[in-house]
Amino acid sequence: xxxxxxxxxxxxxxxxxxxxxxxxxxxxxxxxxxxxxxxxxxxxxxxxxxxxxxxxxxxxxxxxxxxxxxxxxxxxxxxxxxxxxxxxxxxxxxxxxxxxxxxxxxxxxxxxxxxxxxxxxxxxxxxxxxxxxxxxxxxxxxxxxxxxxxxxxxxxxxxxxxxxxxxxxxxxxxxxxxxxxxxxxxxxxxxxxxxxxxxxxxxxxxxxxxxxxxxxxxxxxxxxxxxxxxxxxxxxxxxxxxxxxxxxxxxxxxxxxxxxxxxxxxxxxxxxxxxxxxxxxxxxxxxxxxxxxxxxxxxxxxxxxxxxxxxxxxxxxxxxxxxxxxxxxxxxxxxxxxxxxxxxxxxxxxxxxxxxxxxxxxxxxxxxxxxxxxxxxxxxxxxxxxxxxxxxxxxxxxxxxxxxxxxxxxxxxxxxxx
Numbered sequence: 038x039x040x041x042x043x044x045x046x047x048x049x050x051x052x053x054x055x056x057x058x059x060x061x062x063x064x065x066x067x068x069x070x071x072x073x074x075x076x077x078x079x080x081x082x083x084x085x086x087x088x089x090x091x092x093x094x095x096x097x098x099x100x101x102x103x104x105x106x107x108x109x110x111x112x113x114x115x116x117x118x119x120x121x122x123x124x125x126x127x128x129x130x131x132x133x134x135x136x137x138x139x140x141x142x143x144x145x146x147x148x149x150x151x152x153x154x155x156x157x158x159x160x161x162x163x164x165x166x167x168x169x170x171x172x173x174x175x176x177x178x179x180x181x182x183x184x185x186x187x188x189x190x191x192x193x194x195x196x197x198x199x200x201x202x203x204x205x206x207x208x209x210x211x212x213x214x215x216x217x218x219x220x221x222x223x224x225x226x227x228x229x230x231x232x233x234x235x236x237x238x239x240x241x242x243x244x245x246x247x248x249x250x251x252x253x254x255x256x257x258x259x260x261x262x263x264x265x266x267x268x269x270x271x272x273x274x275x276x277x278x279x280x281x282x283x284x285x286x287x288x289x290x291x292x293x294x295x296x297x298x299x300x301x302x303x304x305x306x307x308x309x310x311x312x313x314x315x316x317x318x319x320x321x322x323x324x325x326x327x328x329x330x331x332x333x334x335x336x337x338x339x340x341x342x343x344x345x346x347x348x349x350x351x352x353x354x355x356x357x358x359x360x361x362x363x364x365x366x367x368x369x370x371x372x373x374x375x376x377x378x379x380x381x382x383x384x385x386x387x388x389x390x391x392x393x394x395x396x397x398x399x400x401x402x403x404x405x406x407x408x409x410x411x412x413x414x415x416x417x418x419x420x421x422x423x424x425x426x427x428x429x430x431x432x433x434x435x436x437x438x439x440x441x442x443x444x445x446x447x448x449x450x451x452x453x454x455x
Contacts, residue, residue: 038098039075041068042128043091043113044451046219051086080104080175084188088219090453092128092170103178109189110333111172111435112454113442117183118167124178129443130167130303140165149401150409155307155388156436158413160185163304172435191427193419216455217243220329228253228325230317230452231281233269236331236340238276240455244329245277254279255321255328257286257313284320286313301447302440307388314444322448332441332454336434339426343385347425350374350381382425383410386433 048067051074056062060073067089074083075095090112095104105126107115117126120138133139144165147157160168170176173189200208217240221227229241231254245252254277256270267283274281291312298315299306306312321328335341339348353360353374361367373381384390384407391403413431417424438454445452 038096039068039072039093041071041091041093043089043093043108044220044453045071045087045089045091046222047086047088075104080106080177081188084175094126101180104175105170105178106175106188107170107172109173110430110438112438114439115170116162116167117170117176119183124183126176129301130162130164131300133167149394149398149403150406151305151307152398152401153387153389153391153394153403153406154410154432156433158432158435159409172431190416191430193417193423193427213239213455214243217329218247220453220455221247223327225326226324227327227329228255228321229277229279230254230321230328230330231256231270231273231279232331233266233273234331236334238269238273238331240329240331241273241277241279243455245279252277252279253321253324254281255317255324256281256283257317258283259286282321282324284316286316290316298444298447301443303443307436308440311440311444314441315447318445318448318450318452322450325450327451327453328445329453329455330441332437332452333430333434336426336429336437339422341386341429343382344422344425344429346373346385347378347382348422350378351421378421379411379414379424380407382428383407383414386429 045067048070051070052062055070055073055077058077060077062069062073071083071087071093072095074086078086080095084106087108089108090110091106091108092113092115093106097104103124105115105117107113114128115126116128116130116133117124118133118139119125120136123136123138125133125136125139127133130141134141142165143163144161147161147163150157151163157163160171162169170185173187173191175186175188177184177186221244227244229237229244229252231237231241233256241252241254254274258267258270259265270281270283291309294312294315295306298312302311318328353370357371357374360370363370389397394401394403410432414424414428416431417427419427441452441454
Protein backbone atom coordinates (compact mmCIF):
# COMPACT_ATOMS: atom_id res chain seq x y z
CA UNK A 38 0.00 0.00 0.00
CA UNK A 39 1.16 3.56 -0.64
CA UNK A 40 0.10 7.03 0.50
CA UNK A 41 1.82 9.71 -1.56
CA UNK A 42 2.01 13.50 -1.51
CA UNK A 43 3.82 15.34 -4.30
CA UNK A 44 4.92 14.85 -7.87
CA UNK A 45 7.57 12.65 -9.50
CA UNK A 46 8.57 14.33 -12.75
CA UNK A 47 10.39 11.40 -14.33
CA UNK A 48 7.95 8.64 -13.32
CA UNK A 49 6.83 7.88 -16.87
CA UNK A 50 10.42 7.41 -18.02
CA UNK A 51 10.18 3.97 -16.38
CA UNK A 52 6.80 2.74 -17.62
CA UNK A 53 8.17 1.00 -20.72
CA UNK A 54 10.87 -0.81 -18.73
CA UNK A 55 8.35 -1.86 -16.08
CA UNK A 56 5.81 -3.04 -18.66
CA UNK A 57 8.51 -5.15 -20.32
CA UNK A 58 9.12 -6.79 -16.95
CA UNK A 59 5.46 -7.76 -16.71
CA UNK A 60 3.82 -4.81 -14.94
CA UNK A 61 0.32 -3.98 -16.16
CA UNK A 62 -0.62 -0.42 -15.23
CA UNK A 63 -4.23 0.41 -14.45
CA UNK A 64 -3.77 4.19 -14.50
CA UNK A 65 -1.57 7.01 -15.76
CA UNK A 66 -0.39 8.15 -12.35
CA UNK A 67 3.08 8.58 -10.90
CA UNK A 68 1.83 6.95 -7.68
CA UNK A 69 1.38 3.60 -9.41
CA UNK A 70 4.82 3.89 -11.04
CA UNK A 71 6.45 4.55 -7.65
CA UNK A 72 4.87 1.45 -6.17
CA UNK A 73 5.94 -0.66 -9.16
CA UNK A 74 9.52 0.65 -8.87
CA UNK A 75 9.51 -0.33 -5.20
CA UNK A 76 8.27 -3.84 -5.96
CA UNK A 77 11.00 -4.35 -8.54
CA UNK A 78 14.00 -2.51 -7.08
CA UNK A 79 13.31 -2.19 -3.35
CA UNK A 80 13.23 1.03 -1.33
CA UNK A 81 16.77 2.24 -2.11
CA UNK A 82 16.63 1.25 -5.78
CA UNK A 83 13.35 3.09 -6.12
CA UNK A 84 14.56 6.24 -4.35
CA UNK A 85 17.70 6.54 -6.48
CA UNK A 86 15.49 6.65 -9.58
CA UNK A 87 13.05 9.35 -8.43
CA UNK A 88 13.29 12.99 -9.52
CA UNK A 89 10.62 15.08 -7.89
CA UNK A 90 9.10 16.42 -4.70
CA UNK A 91 7.50 13.90 -2.43
CA UNK A 92 6.60 12.57 0.98
CA UNK A 93 5.27 9.04 1.02
CA UNK A 94 4.66 5.95 3.12
CA UNK A 95 4.79 2.40 1.73
CA UNK A 96 3.40 -0.49 3.78
CA UNK A 97 4.90 -3.81 2.71
CA UNK A 98 2.70 -6.62 4.02
CA UNK A 99 5.13 -9.25 2.74
CA UNK A 100 8.10 -8.09 4.81
CA UNK A 101 5.97 -6.46 7.52
CA UNK A 102 7.87 -3.18 7.09
CA UNK A 103 6.81 0.42 6.65
CA UNK A 104 8.97 2.84 4.67
CA UNK A 105 8.49 6.59 5.00
CA UNK A 106 10.54 8.97 2.83
CA UNK A 107 10.96 12.66 2.11
CA UNK A 108 12.35 14.13 -1.11
CA UNK A 109 15.98 15.12 -1.64
CA UNK A 110 15.62 18.83 -0.81
CA UNK A 111 12.67 18.81 1.58
CA UNK A 112 10.16 20.48 -0.73
CA UNK A 113 7.36 18.46 0.83
CA UNK A 114 7.13 18.46 4.65
CA UNK A 115 6.89 15.30 6.73
CA UNK A 116 6.60 15.08 10.51
CA UNK A 117 6.58 12.08 12.81
CA UNK A 118 6.29 11.24 16.48
CA UNK A 119 5.82 8.20 18.69
CA UNK A 120 3.03 7.96 21.24
CA UNK A 121 3.45 4.80 23.32
CA UNK A 122 3.72 2.02 20.74
CA UNK A 123 2.09 4.06 17.98
CA UNK A 124 3.99 5.85 15.22
CA UNK A 125 2.24 8.96 13.91
CA UNK A 126 3.26 10.67 10.67
CA UNK A 127 1.74 13.51 8.67
CA UNK A 128 2.41 16.44 6.36
CA UNK A 129 0.93 18.76 8.98
CA UNK A 130 1.65 18.67 12.70
CA UNK A 131 -1.95 19.55 13.54
CA UNK A 132 -2.98 16.11 12.27
CA UNK A 133 -1.45 14.60 15.43
CA UNK A 134 -4.10 16.37 17.53
CA UNK A 135 -6.59 13.73 16.36
CA UNK A 136 -4.73 11.09 18.38
CA UNK A 137 -5.97 11.02 22.01
CA UNK A 138 -2.47 10.45 23.45
CA UNK A 139 -0.81 13.38 21.65
CA UNK A 140 -0.19 16.56 23.60
CA UNK A 141 1.07 19.66 21.85
CA UNK A 142 3.74 21.08 24.16
CA UNK A 143 6.39 23.65 23.34
CA UNK A 144 9.91 22.25 23.59
CA UNK A 145 11.82 24.92 25.52
CA UNK A 146 15.12 23.54 24.20
CA UNK A 147 14.35 24.91 20.73
CA UNK A 148 12.71 28.25 21.52
CA UNK A 149 16.09 30.03 21.44
CA UNK A 150 16.90 28.68 18.00
CA UNK A 151 13.50 29.70 16.67
CA UNK A 152 13.83 33.23 18.03
CA UNK A 153 17.37 33.55 16.64
CA UNK A 154 16.80 32.08 13.17
CA UNK A 155 12.99 32.05 12.76
CA UNK A 156 12.97 28.27 12.30
CA UNK A 157 14.31 25.07 13.84
CA UNK A 158 16.79 23.30 11.57
CA UNK A 159 17.53 19.59 11.37
CA UNK A 160 15.23 16.88 12.68
CA UNK A 161 13.59 18.64 15.63
CA UNK A 162 10.72 21.11 15.91
CA UNK A 163 9.16 23.54 18.35
CA UNK A 164 6.96 20.77 19.77
CA UNK A 165 8.15 18.10 22.20
CA UNK A 166 8.69 14.73 20.55
CA UNK A 167 7.72 15.93 17.07
CA UNK A 168 10.44 15.26 14.52
CA UNK A 169 10.88 16.56 11.00
CA UNK A 170 12.10 13.86 8.63
CA UNK A 171 15.15 15.55 7.12
CA UNK A 172 15.48 15.92 3.33
CA UNK A 173 17.09 12.91 1.68
CA UNK A 174 16.16 10.66 4.62
CA UNK A 175 13.77 7.76 5.11
CA UNK A 176 12.31 5.86 8.05
CA UNK A 177 12.17 2.08 8.28
CA UNK A 178 9.54 0.82 10.69
CA UNK A 179 9.52 -2.79 11.89
CA UNK A 180 8.38 -4.65 14.99
CA UNK A 181 11.80 -3.81 16.46
CA UNK A 182 11.23 -0.05 16.20
CA UNK A 183 12.01 2.91 13.97
CA UNK A 184 15.36 3.59 12.28
CA UNK A 185 16.37 6.67 10.26
CA UNK A 186 18.42 6.21 7.08
CA UNK A 187 20.16 8.74 4.84
CA UNK A 188 19.52 7.84 1.19
CA UNK A 189 20.91 10.96 -0.51
CA UNK A 190 22.94 14.03 0.40
CA UNK A 191 23.97 17.22 -1.33
CA UNK A 192 27.33 16.61 -3.07
CA UNK A 193 30.34 18.30 -1.52
CA UNK A 194 32.17 18.79 -4.80
CA UNK A 195 30.30 20.29 -7.73
CA UNK A 196 30.83 18.95 -11.24
CA UNK A 197 34.17 20.43 -12.29
CA UNK A 198 35.64 19.96 -15.72
CA UNK A 199 37.88 21.89 -18.03
CA UNK A 200 35.15 24.08 -19.44
CA UNK A 201 35.22 27.65 -20.61
CA UNK A 202 32.83 30.14 -19.04
CA UNK A 203 30.68 29.92 -22.19
CA UNK A 204 30.49 26.13 -21.98
CA UNK A 205 29.63 26.31 -18.28
CA UNK A 206 26.84 28.77 -19.00
CA UNK A 207 25.52 26.55 -21.80
CA UNK A 208 25.51 23.55 -19.45
CA UNK A 209 23.63 25.48 -16.77
CA UNK A 210 21.17 26.75 -19.39
CA UNK A 211 20.54 23.20 -20.58
CA UNK A 212 20.00 21.79 -17.06
CA UNK A 213 17.61 24.54 -16.02
CA UNK A 214 15.62 24.30 -19.26
CA UNK A 215 15.27 20.54 -18.78
CA UNK A 216 14.16 21.05 -15.17
CA UNK A 217 11.53 23.63 -16.12
CA UNK A 218 10.24 21.50 -18.98
CA UNK A 219 9.89 18.39 -16.78
CA UNK A 220 7.91 20.34 -14.18
CA UNK A 221 5.39 21.63 -16.71
CA UNK A 222 3.93 18.13 -17.10
CA UNK A 223 0.43 18.38 -15.65
CA UNK A 224 -3.19 17.43 -16.19
CA UNK A 225 -4.24 20.88 -14.96
CA UNK A 226 -3.33 24.43 -15.92
CA UNK A 227 0.14 25.69 -14.95
CA UNK A 228 1.27 29.28 -14.35
CA UNK A 229 4.38 31.06 -13.07
CA UNK A 230 5.01 33.03 -9.92
CA UNK A 231 6.85 36.17 -11.00
CA UNK A 232 8.47 38.36 -8.37
CA UNK A 233 10.60 40.39 -10.76
CA UNK A 234 13.79 38.76 -9.48
CA UNK A 235 16.26 36.91 -11.70
CA UNK A 236 15.18 33.44 -10.55
CA UNK A 237 11.44 33.62 -11.22
CA UNK A 238 12.00 35.71 -14.37
CA UNK A 239 14.28 33.06 -15.90
CA UNK A 240 11.89 30.25 -14.93
CA UNK A 241 9.02 32.17 -16.58
CA UNK A 242 11.04 32.80 -19.75
CA UNK A 243 12.07 29.15 -20.05
CA UNK A 244 8.51 27.98 -19.39
CA UNK A 245 7.06 30.25 -22.08
CA UNK A 246 8.53 28.26 -24.96
CA UNK A 247 6.41 25.27 -23.93
CA UNK A 248 3.07 27.11 -23.94
CA UNK A 249 1.10 27.03 -27.17
CA UNK A 250 -1.50 29.45 -25.82
CA UNK A 251 -1.25 32.33 -23.37
CA UNK A 252 0.88 31.81 -20.29
CA UNK A 253 -0.21 33.45 -17.05
CA UNK A 254 2.20 34.99 -14.56
CA UNK A 255 1.24 36.15 -11.07
CA UNK A 256 2.90 38.81 -8.95
CA UNK A 257 2.46 40.55 -5.62
CA UNK A 258 3.04 44.31 -5.53
CA UNK A 259 3.02 46.85 -2.71
CA UNK A 260 1.40 50.23 -2.15
CA UNK A 261 4.71 51.68 -1.02
CA UNK A 262 6.90 52.52 -4.07
CA UNK A 263 9.97 51.92 -1.89
CA UNK A 264 9.22 48.17 -1.91
CA UNK A 265 7.69 47.92 -5.36
CA UNK A 266 9.28 45.69 -8.01
CA UNK A 267 6.71 46.49 -10.67
CA UNK A 268 9.38 47.80 -13.04
CA UNK A 269 11.16 44.43 -13.20
CA UNK A 270 7.90 42.49 -13.19
CA UNK A 271 6.76 44.47 -16.23
CA UNK A 272 10.06 43.80 -18.04
CA UNK A 273 9.90 40.05 -17.38
CA UNK A 274 6.20 39.84 -18.30
CA UNK A 275 6.87 41.57 -21.62
CA UNK A 276 9.94 39.43 -22.36
CA UNK A 277 7.94 36.26 -21.73
CA UNK A 278 4.96 37.57 -23.70
CA UNK A 279 2.79 36.50 -20.81
CA UNK A 280 -0.57 37.55 -19.43
CA UNK A 281 0.48 39.18 -16.18
CA UNK A 282 -1.72 39.41 -13.09
CA UNK A 283 -0.78 41.60 -10.12
CA UNK A 284 -2.23 41.59 -6.62
CA UNK A 285 -1.63 44.38 -4.11
CA UNK A 286 -0.42 43.45 -0.64
CA UNK A 287 -1.63 45.79 2.10
CA UNK A 288 -1.09 46.06 5.84
CA UNK A 289 -4.80 45.43 6.34
CA UNK A 290 -4.55 42.14 4.42
CA UNK A 291 -1.59 41.15 6.61
CA UNK A 292 -3.50 41.58 9.87
CA UNK A 293 -6.72 40.05 8.49
CA UNK A 294 -4.88 36.93 7.31
CA UNK A 295 -2.16 36.39 9.93
CA UNK A 296 -4.14 34.03 12.16
CA UNK A 297 -5.40 31.78 9.35
CA UNK A 298 -1.97 31.60 7.69
CA UNK A 299 -0.33 30.74 11.02
CA UNK A 300 -2.76 27.84 11.43
CA UNK A 301 -1.55 26.42 8.11
CA UNK A 302 2.11 26.96 9.01
CA UNK A 303 1.76 24.89 12.23
CA UNK A 304 4.08 27.34 14.00
CA UNK A 305 4.50 31.08 14.60
CA UNK A 306 4.90 33.07 11.39
CA UNK A 307 8.65 33.58 10.95
CA UNK A 308 8.60 35.46 7.65
CA UNK A 309 6.18 38.35 7.11
CA UNK A 310 6.35 37.84 3.34
CA UNK A 311 4.78 34.39 3.82
CA UNK A 312 1.52 36.33 3.76
CA UNK A 313 2.48 37.57 0.28
CA UNK A 314 2.70 33.96 -0.93
CA UNK A 315 -0.68 33.32 0.69
CA UNK A 316 -2.18 36.24 -1.24
CA UNK A 317 -0.58 35.09 -4.49
CA UNK A 318 -1.88 31.53 -4.10
CA UNK A 319 -5.34 32.68 -3.03
CA UNK A 320 -5.79 34.94 -6.04
CA UNK A 321 -3.96 32.91 -8.71
CA UNK A 322 -5.94 29.76 -7.82
CA UNK A 323 -8.77 31.27 -9.90
CA UNK A 324 -6.59 30.74 -13.00
CA UNK A 325 -4.14 27.90 -12.30
CA UNK A 326 -3.74 24.84 -10.08
CA UNK A 327 0.03 24.48 -10.44
CA UNK A 328 2.50 27.34 -9.97
CA UNK A 329 6.20 27.35 -10.85
CA UNK A 330 8.44 29.59 -8.74
CA UNK A 331 12.11 30.46 -8.34
CA UNK A 332 12.25 29.57 -4.64
CA UNK A 333 15.56 28.00 -3.65
CA UNK A 334 17.71 29.70 -6.28
CA UNK A 335 19.51 32.03 -3.86
CA UNK A 336 20.58 29.12 -1.68
CA UNK A 337 21.67 26.86 -4.55
CA UNK A 338 23.50 29.62 -6.44
CA UNK A 339 24.80 31.72 -3.55
CA UNK A 340 22.62 34.74 -4.16
CA UNK A 341 22.76 36.31 -0.71
CA UNK A 342 25.31 38.90 0.40
CA UNK A 343 26.64 36.47 3.02
CA UNK A 344 27.95 34.25 0.21
CA UNK A 345 29.80 37.21 -1.28
CA UNK A 346 31.56 37.86 2.02
CA UNK A 347 32.28 34.15 2.54
CA UNK A 348 33.99 34.08 -0.86
CA UNK A 349 35.87 37.31 -0.14
CA UNK A 350 37.04 36.27 3.34
CA UNK A 351 40.19 34.30 2.29
CA UNK A 352 41.38 37.30 0.28
CA UNK A 353 40.73 39.90 2.99
CA UNK A 354 41.65 38.02 6.20
CA UNK A 355 45.45 38.10 5.70
CA UNK A 356 45.27 41.90 5.44
CA UNK A 357 43.06 42.40 8.51
CA UNK A 358 45.85 43.50 10.90
CA UNK A 359 46.57 46.40 8.55
CA UNK A 360 42.95 47.08 7.60
CA UNK A 361 41.91 47.37 11.26
CA UNK A 362 43.94 50.58 11.43
CA UNK A 363 41.81 52.25 8.76
CA UNK A 364 39.57 54.96 10.23
CA UNK A 365 35.81 54.30 10.22
CA UNK A 366 35.90 51.18 8.00
CA UNK A 367 38.44 49.24 10.11
CA UNK A 368 35.93 48.22 12.78
CA UNK A 369 33.39 47.22 10.18
CA UNK A 370 35.90 45.11 8.25
CA UNK A 371 37.04 43.42 11.45
CA UNK A 372 33.44 42.58 12.33
CA UNK A 373 32.83 41.20 8.85
CA UNK A 374 36.04 39.26 8.27
CA UNK A 375 37.48 38.67 11.73
CA UNK A 376 36.76 35.78 14.06
CA UNK A 377 35.68 32.27 13.10
CA UNK A 378 34.67 31.85 9.46
CA UNK A 379 31.99 29.23 10.19
CA UNK A 380 30.35 31.20 13.02
CA UNK A 381 30.47 34.32 10.88
CA UNK A 382 28.49 32.65 8.09
CA UNK A 383 26.01 30.98 10.43
CA UNK A 384 25.47 34.24 12.30
CA UNK A 385 24.86 36.16 9.08
CA UNK A 386 21.42 34.56 8.70
CA UNK A 387 20.32 35.27 12.26
CA UNK A 388 17.09 37.19 12.60
CA UNK A 389 18.16 38.42 16.04
CA UNK A 390 21.77 38.90 17.06
CA UNK A 391 22.84 37.29 20.38
CA UNK A 392 22.64 40.59 22.27
CA UNK A 393 19.12 41.22 20.96
CA UNK A 394 18.04 37.66 21.75
CA UNK A 395 19.27 38.01 25.34
CA UNK A 396 17.24 41.19 25.74
CA UNK A 397 14.09 39.32 24.66
CA UNK A 398 14.94 36.13 26.55
CA UNK A 399 17.64 36.62 29.23
CA UNK A 400 17.87 32.86 29.87
CA UNK A 401 18.65 32.10 26.19
CA UNK A 402 21.57 29.73 25.59
CA UNK A 403 23.10 31.14 22.40
CA UNK A 404 26.11 28.82 22.52
CA UNK A 405 23.88 25.73 22.51
CA UNK A 406 22.05 27.08 19.47
CA UNK A 407 25.35 27.66 17.68
CA UNK A 408 26.58 24.16 18.55
CA UNK A 409 23.58 22.63 16.78
CA UNK A 410 24.10 24.82 13.74
CA UNK A 411 27.85 24.06 13.64
CA UNK A 412 27.02 20.36 13.65
CA UNK A 413 24.96 20.79 10.47
CA UNK A 414 27.67 22.96 8.90
CA UNK A 415 30.24 20.23 9.68
CA UNK A 416 28.33 17.84 7.40
CA UNK A 417 30.03 19.62 4.50
CA UNK A 418 33.40 18.24 3.36
CA UNK A 419 34.25 20.68 0.60
CA UNK A 420 35.90 24.09 0.54
CA UNK A 421 34.51 26.84 2.77
CA UNK A 422 32.21 28.37 0.14
CA UNK A 423 30.92 24.92 -0.83
CA UNK A 424 30.23 24.12 2.81
CA UNK A 425 28.38 27.43 3.18
CA UNK A 426 26.17 26.53 0.22
CA UNK A 427 25.47 23.05 1.57
CA UNK A 428 24.64 24.42 5.03
CA UNK A 429 22.26 26.97 3.52
CA UNK A 430 20.52 24.31 1.43
CA UNK A 431 20.08 22.11 4.52
CA UNK A 432 18.73 24.87 6.73
CA UNK A 433 17.33 28.12 5.37
CA UNK A 434 16.28 26.67 2.00
CA UNK A 435 14.32 23.84 3.63
CA UNK A 436 12.42 26.37 5.72
CA UNK A 437 11.59 28.48 2.66
CA UNK A 438 10.48 25.49 0.59
CA UNK A 439 8.16 24.27 3.34
CA UNK A 440 6.80 27.78 3.79
CA UNK A 441 6.12 27.97 0.04
CA UNK A 442 4.42 24.56 0.07
CA UNK A 443 2.19 25.30 3.05
CA UNK A 444 1.05 28.72 1.87
CA UNK A 445 0.10 27.39 -1.58
CA UNK A 446 -1.38 24.08 -0.41
CA UNK A 447 -3.62 26.11 1.90
CA UNK A 448 -5.42 27.01 -1.34
CA UNK A 449 -5.12 23.55 -2.92
CA UNK A 450 -2.43 24.81 -5.24
CA UNK A 451 0.75 22.89 -6.01
CA UNK A 452 4.00 24.86 -6.06
CA UNK A 453 6.94 23.54 -8.09
CA UNK A 454 10.53 24.72 -7.83
CA UNK A 455 12.75 23.92 -10.84
